[in-house]
Amino acid sequence: MLLPTDLGLPSRPAFKGEINGHELALFELMVRLRLFERRAYDLFLQGLVKGTSHLSLGQEAVAAGFARAMEPTDLTFATYRGHAHTLARGVPMSAVMGELMGRATGLMAGKGGSMHLTSVEHGMMGSYAIVGAHLPVAVGAAWAARSRGTKQVVVCFFGDGTTNIGAFHEALSLASVWRVPVVFVCENNLYMEYTAISAVTPVRHPLADRASAYGLSATMVDGNDVAEVFDVARRSLAECREGGGPVLIEALTYRQSGHSRTDPGTYRPKEEVEAWLARDPLACYADYLVSSGFSRAELDEIEAKATAEVDGAVEAARSAPPPEISLVETNLWADGSASWRS
Amino acid sequence: MLLPTDLGLPSRPAFKGEINGHELALFELMVRLRLFERRAYDLFLQGLVKGTSHLSLGQEAVAAGFARAMEPTDLTFATYRGHAHTLARGVPMSAVMGELMGRATGLMAGKGGSMHLTSVEHGMMGSYAIVGAHLPVAVGAAWAARSRGTKQVVVCFFGDGTTNIGAFHEALSLASVWRVPVVFVCENNLYMEYTAISAVTPVRHPLADRASAYGLSATMVDGNDVAEVFDVARRSLAECREGGGPVLIEALTYRQSGHSRTDPGTYRPKEEVEAWLARDPLACYADYLVSSGFSRAELDEIEAKATAEVDGAVEAARSAPPPEISLVETNLWADGSASWRS
Amino acid sequence: MAILSYREAVARALAQEMSRDPKVVLIGEDVAAAGGVFKATAGLLDQFGSSRVLDTPIAEQAIIGAALGAAMNGLRPVAEIMFADFFAVCWDQIANQVAKTRYMTNGQISVPLVIRTANGGGVRFGAQHSQSVENWVMMIPGLKVVAPSTPRDVVGLTAAAIRDPDPVVVLEHKALYAVREEVPEGELVDELGKAVVRREGEDATVLSLGAMVPRSLAAADRLARERGIELTVVDVRSLVPLDVTTLLDSVRATGRLFTVEENPRLCGWGAEILSIVVEEAWDDLKAAPIRITTPHVPLPAADVLEDAALPSVERIVDTVEKHLAS
Amino acid sequence: MAILSYREAVARALAQEMSRDPKVVLIGEDVAAAGGVFKATAGLLDQFGSSRVLDTPIAEQAIIGAALGAAMNGLRPVAEIMFADFFAVCWDQIANQVAKTRYMTNGQISVPLVIRTANGGGVRFGAQHSQSVENWVMMIPGLKVVAPSTPRDVVGLTAAAIRDPDPVVVLEHKALYAVREEVPEGELVDELGKAVVRREGEDATVLSLGAMVPRSLAAADRLARERGIELTVVDVRSLVPLDVTTLLDSVRATGRLFTVEENPRLCGWGAEILSIVVEEAWDDLKAAPIRITTPHVPLPAADVLEDAALPSVERIVDTVEKHLAS
Numbered sequence A, B: 001m002l003l004p005t006d007l008g009l010p011s012r013p014a015f016k017g018e019i020n021g022h023e024l025a026l027f028e029l030m031v032r033l034r035l036f037e038r039r040a041y042d043l044f045l046q047g048l049v050k051g052t053s054h055l056s057l058g059q060e061a062v063a064a065g066f067a068r069a070m071e072p073t074d075l076t077f078a079t080y081r082g083h084a085h086t087l088a089r090g091v092p093m094s095a096v097m098g099e100l101m102g103r104a105t106g107l108m109a110g111k112g113g114s115m116h117l118t119s120v121e122h123g124m125m126g127s128y129a130i131v132g133a134h135l136p137v138a139v140g141a142a143w144a145a146r147s148r149g150t151k152q153v154v155v156c157f158f159g160d161g162t163t164n165i166g167a168f169h170e171a172l173s174l175a176s177v178w179r180v181p182v183v184f185v186c187e188n189n190l191y192m193e194y195t196a197i198s199a200v201t202p203v204r205h206p207l208a209d210r211a212s213a214y215g216l217s218a219t220m221v222d223g224n225d226v227a228e229v230f231d232v233a234r235r236s237l238a239e240c241r242e243g244g245g246p247v248l249i250e251a252l253t254y255r256q257s258g259h260s261r262t263d264p265g266t267y268r269p270k271e272e273v274e275a276w277l278a279r280d281p282l283a284c285y286a287d288y289l290v291s292s293g294f295s296r297a298e299l300d301e302i303e304a305k306a307t308a309e310v311d312g313a314v315e316a317a318r319s320a321p322p323p324e325i326s327l328v329e330t331n332l333w334a335d336g337s338a339s340w341r342s
Numbered sequence C, D: 001m002a003i004l005s006y007r008e009a010v011a012r013a014l015a016q017e018m019s020r021d022p023k024v025v026l027i028g029e030d031v032a033a034a035g036g037v038f039k040a041t042a043g044l045l046d047q048f049g050s051s052r053v054l055d056t057p058i059a060e061q062a063i064i065g066a067a068l069g070a071a072m073n074g075l076r077p078v079a080e081i082m083f084a085d086f087f088a089v090c091w092d093q094i095a096n097q098v099a100k101t102r103y104m105t106n107g108q109i110s111v112p113l114v115i116r117t118a119n120g121g122g123v124r125f126g127a128q129h130s131q132s133v134e135n136w137v138m139m140i141p142g143l144k145v146v147a148p149s150t151p152r153d154v155v156g157l158t159a160a161a162i163r164d165p166d167p168v169v170v171l172e173h174k175a176l177y178a179v180r181e182e183v184p185e186g187e188l189v190d191e192l193g194k195a196v197v198r199r200e201g202e203d204a205t206v207l208s209l210g211a212m213v214p215r216s217l218a219a220a221d222r223l224a225r226e227r228g229i230e231l232t233v234v235d236v237r238s239l240v241p242l243d244v245t246t247l248l249d250s251v252r253a254t255g256r257l258f259t260v261e262e263n264p265r266l267c268g269w270g271a272e273i274l275s276i277v278v279e280e281a282w283d284d285l286k287a288a289p290i291r292i293t294t295p296h297v298p299l300p301a302a303d304v305l306e307d308a309a310l311p312s313v314e315r316i317v318d319t320v321e322k323h324l325a326s
C-alpha cells in the first residue's frame, strides 16, 4: 500500500502552479476527459465498446496539464491508455467514440481500436499497445524535429511499469546521447496492471530514481495537481524547445478504475483507494477554483456542456455505419493497397 | 581519448590486493591466457582459424582474478570474447583450440565456434554472441541456485557497450528485485567494437554510474591489476554466497588488440594505446612479483611450460580430424536427433 | 469427469505437474497474486507458494532469459508471455538463445522449459494483441510447438510440454479461454507430435488448429448437412514435432487438402504443410491443395473488420464448396 | 562502368540517394566514424557529415524505433542492423511497430524507412551471426523485402528501397560483400517487385535469391555441361512485393520447379512460393515442386559443417538430376 503521504504528497493537491488565465480551460478539459471515460465505461458494460479499453480516470490532470501547455505542432506519443491524451490534443470526441465502437466514423475507421488512437492532424502520433515501444519512436521523432529545425517538442507518456522494460532503457540512453527535444512523462499510478509497481521494481521512483543512469535529472510532480503539471509542462517544453535536450518528469497519480475493462481492481487496499479518491484531481481542482473566486455555477455550466458533447459523440457513433469490410485490405502500403504481389 | 589517469587509475597497477599464496597461480593463469590468445591470432593470419574471433589480450587479469576466486561449482556466463574465461575455468586448451579450428575434438565438435565456447563440466555455461543476451540467463541460473539451495554463485561478464542494450536493464532490475546470487562484471575496455564507449553513452562509468537505478551499488576495480580483481572477486563471491544478492563490478581495462580478427584498431589514439600498454596486466604483474621476491627464472619457467601447452594444443587440433558431417543433424533435441517430424 | 473451461484447464495442468515435480516453477507478469490476466493461473500461488510462482516486472527478455538460465541449472520453468504478440520483445531470447543453446553446445545443455502464451484473434484487441504466431515459432529450429483447441488438450499437451526435455511453446488461444467441456479426472498427459482426426469424411481433408478447429468442424457440419460434402477434419495440435504420418494418411485417402490458419498468409504453417504434402504425396493429390488464411494484413480491431479478416465458417464452407465443384 | 564490390555498391547506393535527397539519413552501430564493420558505409560520414550519418549505442530497439519516429516526422532514415540475427533484439519494433503503423492508423502515417542488414551464412560465424531471415520478414504484413545477389542490384534495389514510401528491408548477403562486378555509371534505380531471369532453359525452373543465385547458376552450368539439362534460373530479388507473374511464367514454361533457399526448412520462403505455384499453376506442373533448403537446424560454425548444412552447388545438381530422372 502506498498512501499519498508515503510519497511525500499533501493529502489534497496544493494548486500552487502558475496557471494564470488557463484556469477554466484546464477545468473544461479535465471535465471532458472525465465524462468521456465514464461514458466509455458504461458503453463497455452495455457491450457497445468491444475488445478492451484502458481508462485514465483519476489521471486527467496529467493529460490536461500537458496538452494545454503544448504548441499545436508539438507531438504526443501515448500508450493503450490513450483516450485522454488523444482528446486533450483536440481530437473530436465523436471520432474517438466512433473508434471505440468500431464505426466507419472512427478515427481510424475501426482499424486501430481503443489501444491505437492516432490523429496526425492533431499532433497525436499514436497510442502504442506494446509496453515501452513508443519511447524509442518518440526519440526518433524528436531527432527529426531537431534535425529539420522544426522547433517541435515531443512529449512521450508512459506508465511506471514501463520503466522496467528494455526499450525504456535504450530510448533514454539514446535520447540523452543525441540530446533531442523530448519530454518523457512517467505517469506513476502505482500499478502495472494488477501488481503494485513496488513489488517488482528495485527503486521507489521508477523514473526519477533512474534519471542519473542517463546523465539526466528528473522532476517529480503531483500528477493530481493540474496547476503543478501545467506549470512544469510549460517550463519543460520551453527548455526542450531551446535545445535543452531530454527532460524527465515523474507524475505521481492514481488509476481510479481497474487496469482495463475486465478488471475490478480488487487487489488494491481500500485505505489506499480512499486516500487517493480524496485527492481526486477534478473534484479537488473544482474546490480550488471555487475557493479562488470562480462560481460553482460556471463550473456546472462547463460540465453540462461537456455532458452534451459526450451525448452527441455517443449518438453520432451509434448511428454511424460499421466500416466497409473492404477496408481490411487497404492502406497497408502508401499506395492505399494491401497487395503483396507486384 | 581516455588515458588511465583520466579514469583515476595509477600509471601502473598498484597490486595492493590480498593474494597471499595465489601469486604464482595467478601469474600462470594469465600467461596461459596471453599465450593462447596470441597463438589464436597467429592461426587466424594463417587461415587455420576461420570465421571471427575476439581476443582478450590486455584483459587477462579480469578473467584470471575471477576464475581463481570461484568455486568449481560456481557458474560463468561470458560473451563472444570468451576464450580467456573458458580457459580460466579449467577447460583444456586443446578443446578450445579444436573448437576454434573447427575440429572433431573441439569443445562442441565445431558446432559452436569461437563465439559460443561452453563447458558445463567446468561451470562455463556459455559464451553468448548477442550483446546483452546472457545477462537475463545468468539471473535465471542464479535464481535456480538460490531456489535449489546449491550455494552456487553466478558470475556474468560483459562489456561496456553492453550496458546500453535493453536486456542489460531488464536483467539488472530482475536480479535486484529477486535478490539472486549473481556477480555482474563489466569489463570496461573503453570501446564497443570500433567506437569509443564515451561517444555513445550518457554516463562516464557505464555500469557504476547506473547501479543506483537498480537500487544497488557498484565497485570499481583496476581491471589490469590481478591482485585487486582477485581480492574484490573473493569478497563479492562470499557476499553473494551468503545471500547478499546481486553485486556489480566495473573493471577498467583495455583491449590491446582490435575488436575482432579483421580489425586493426587504428581508430584508437596512439597516446591512449601506449599509456595502456605501459600498464599491461601481465608485464606489470611480473615486475611486481619480481620486486616482491619471486625470481625471473621461475616466471620464465612458467612461461615456457605455457608455451609448450599452447604448442601441444595447436598440434593436437591440427592433427585432429574435422567433425563428421552427420553432426549437422544431431543434438537439436534431448534425444540427440534433429528431426521435426514425430 | 469435471467440466472445465479452457482457462481452468491451464491451471489444472500446471497444478498437476507442479504437484508431481518440485522443479516445476511458474513465472510471468501478474501470474502469481493476480492469477494471470486471463485468470489461467488462478490459485497456483496459494497452492505452491511464492518460491514457485513468481511475479516479474514487465520485462519479457528477463522472463525468458531467466527461464532459460533456470532450466540450465536444474529447474523446469514455465514462463508466461501474456500475449503472443509480446514474443517480439523477447524474440532474441526465444529464437536465438532458448532454441539454439542445445545445438550450439552440441548437447551439453538441455533446456526443459515451457513458454505459454495467449495466441490469436477474435476478441477485438487490435493489431498488437491478436496475432497468430504459429509460423514465428515453427520457423525457428529448436522450438517445439503445440496449440490445443480444447480444454482436454490444454491439460494433456501442457503436461506433455512440461515433461518434455526440450523447449516447448504452448500456444493457448485467447478466444477459447471461456470454452468448457468435460475433462477426465486424474493425471492426463499427451504425447507431443500427435494430430487428432476430429471428424472423418471422404471428400477432402481439412487441417487446422487452435480456434480454427471448431470453425472447421462447424463448416464440415454445414457442408455435410447442406451439400452432402463429407470432410475429414484433422486437428494438427503439434506443429513441431509434426505428425506427418497422420496428415499424409488422410490426404492420401481423400486426395484433397485444405488448410485453415489464422496466420497472415505469407509463410504460414499452411504453406509448410502444403509443401510437405506436395513433395511427399504428389501422386495421391486429385487437385491443388488450397490454403484458407487471414489475408496478409495486420488484424484490424473493429468487430466487422476482424470477422472479415479471420477465416470464418462461411469462408471455409464457400472455399471448400467452390473447389470441390470445379 | 566502374568495377565495384558488393560492399562498395552499398556505399554508392547510399551516397547516390543522400546526394539527391537531404532527408535521407543513416544510423547504426559503427556506421559513421568506422564506416561500418563490413565497411559498407565507408566514406559517408566525410561526405555527408555527422548530422546525417550517426553512430548509435548498441541498442537496436532504439535504432529501429528512432528510424520509425524520424520517418513519421519528415526524414527518410536508413537504419543498419549489423547482422540479420539481431533483428531478434528489435523484432517488436520491426514486426509490431514499423510494419503495422500505416495499417493501424488507416493510412495516416507513412513509414518511408529502410532497414539494411547483413544476412546469411557461409562465413563460419556460427548460429547467432549466420541466419537467413528472409522468412522472418516475409511473414510480417507491412514489410517489403528485397535481397540483392549482385553489386549492380545492391545499387538498384537499395536506391529503390530508399525512394519507396513504405518500410523496406534490404537483406545484403554477408558472404557476397567481396564479390565484384562492373556496375554502370550514373543514377541507378530499380523497381521493387521485379524478378530477373538469370539464365534460360527448358527443363526446369530454379528460384533462388542472395548467395544462392550464384550457386544455382553454377549448378545450372554444371548440369548443362555434364548432363545436357537446361535450367531456367530466376533471381527472385524481391520477396515482397513478389513478382508472381515472372515466377509463374517460367514455371508454366518448364513445368518443373525447384526453390533454393538458405532459410532453415520449415516455413521458409520456398514453402510460400511453392504453395503459390501449386495453387495458381497446378495444371502446368509436370511433377512435384521441390525445395532445396538448409535443414531445420541452427547453423554450425565449423567450415565442413556449415558447408554441409547450406545448399551447395553439389546438392542442387544432385537434387535436380535425381528429380528430373524420376
Ligand SMILES: Cc1ncc(C[n+]2csc(CCOP(=O)(O)OP(=O)(O)O)c2C)c(N)n1
Pocket: A081, A129, A130, A131, A132, A158, A159, A160, A161, A162, A163, A187, A189, A191, A192, A193, A255, A259, C029, C058, C060, C082, C086, C089
Ligand atoms: C511488452 C508488453 N508486456 C506486457 C504488456 C501487457 N500490459 C499492458 S499494460 C501493462 C501494465 C503497464 O503498466 P504501466 O506502465 O504502469 O502503465 P499503466 O497501465 O499503469 O498506465 C501490461 C503489463 C504489454 N502490453 N506489452
Ligand SMILES: Cc1ncc(C[n+]2csc(CCOP(=O)(O)OP(=O)(O)O)c2C)c(N)n1
Pocket: B081, B129, B130, B131, B132, B158, B159, B160, B161, B162, B163, B187, B189, B191, B192, B193, B255, B259, D029, D058, D060, D082, D086, D089
Ligand atoms: C545485439 C547485438 N548488437 C550488436 C552486436 C555486434 N557487436 C558485437 S561485439 C560489439 C561490441 C560490444 O562492446 P562491449 O560490450 O564493450 O564488449 P567488448 O567487445 O568491448 O568486449 C558489437 C556491437 C551484437 N553481437 N549483438
Ligand SMILES: [Mg+2]
Pocket: A159, A160, A161, A187, A188, A189, A190, A191, A192, A193
Ligand atoms: Mg502504472
Ligand SMILES: [Mg+2]
Pocket: B159, B160, B161, B187, B188, B189, B190, B191, B192, B193
Ligand atoms: Mg568494450
